[in-house]
């Protein structure tokens with residue numbers, strides 16, 4: 001059992017700068033794979049290091065299984081951390097690298113041998129046990145670093161961007177290995193990344209951070225489908241959600257948005273409180289914009305000038321300039337779509353799938369969907 005709980009966790013490195021992490025409230029369930037996701041500098045590593053006991057806590061508490069561990073030194077927290085830069089001992093074999101920490105703890109030899117061979121088995125390192133790190137590939141070295149955490153049999157695993165030094169192909173395969181490892185060990189894991197694909201594929205839940213604060217916590221598809229604000233909407237998804245600035249106009253019993261020269265009626269079941277003239281943002285996922293009508297009764301036509309076409313094979317990304325709208329709108333179309341640059345083309349979007357954000361960037365529609373479910 002290992003439930004990790006953060007209450008009001010705050011870190012201020014120095015007085016003259018805003019805190020690196022502020023009021024983080026988060027409970028990670030036993031066996032959960034929690035991903036901390038966010039852009040560079042948003043406080044992910046700082047938060048993880050406070051959990052590990054490597055960074056002093058300014059305010060708030062970290063608890064493990066109901067016990068506050070703020071004053072317990074890192075080595076006694078029963079937590080293992082895998083870092084981005086995994087320094088293996090170059091002069092030691094894989095076996096000795098794995099065993100090193102346990103020997104220092106004066107663990108009996110038989111127990112060390114058992115743990116090392118179990119971890120090697122899990123990670124496919126058995127045939128490499130007598131090699132030195134220089135004779136391993138980048139992915140194999142990273143597996144040894146993970147193995148050093150596994151042999152400790154900790155209550156909680158912490159990972160800080162463990163894949164960021166690997167090339168693209170290796171990152172994909174190692175990601176799958178970490179996912180399999182979690183299924184096998186069923187351990188509580190907290191994993192830091194700025195890569196949304198890693199977050200979506202690995203996480204039981206994702207905690208998205210922005211400027212030291214939590215922007216949203218939820219299951220991967222939940223945060224993708226119902227982003228709480230424009231930050232999350234613009235961070236998850238590739239390309240991210242189109243965010244088009246607009247204003248509310250009067251519409252009895254519903255919501256109508258004016259975006260540039262266009263008007264969009266947001267269907268009744270997604271009505272949101274609005275006052276005429278209020279600034280709002282219309283959010284449309286690029287994958288929800290089509291070139292052929294789907295026939296939905298809430299669908300609208302959007303005509304724009306095609307300014308860029310990127311044929312990526314499986315899909316084609318089209319950038320559109322809409323009348324009097326500042327950012328270009330991106331449509332993600334099937335790879336066989338034929339759209340010509342420079343033409344005025346009609347596209348379609350279903351307003352029942354559109355998102356609406358208020359002047360502060362908070363989603364009005366996400367709130368609505370949560371109330372309904």
Ligand SMILES: Nc1ncnc2c1ncn2[C@@H]1O[C@H](COP(=O)(O)OP(=O)(O)OP(=O)(O)O)[C@@H](O)[C@H]1O
Pocket residue numbers: 013014019020038039040041042043044045046047194
């Ligand atoms: N030891 C430190 N002293 C002062 N400020 C620090 C220290 N460590 C981090 N910071 C600041 O705290 C903020 C959060 O840093 P942190 O390393 O937690 O970000 P991160 O989300 O892990 O970013 P990245 O994705 O780049 O690793 C940043 O503004 C950073 O400059």
Ligand SMILES: [Mg+2]
Pocket residue numbers: 044045046
């Ligand atoms: Mg970091």
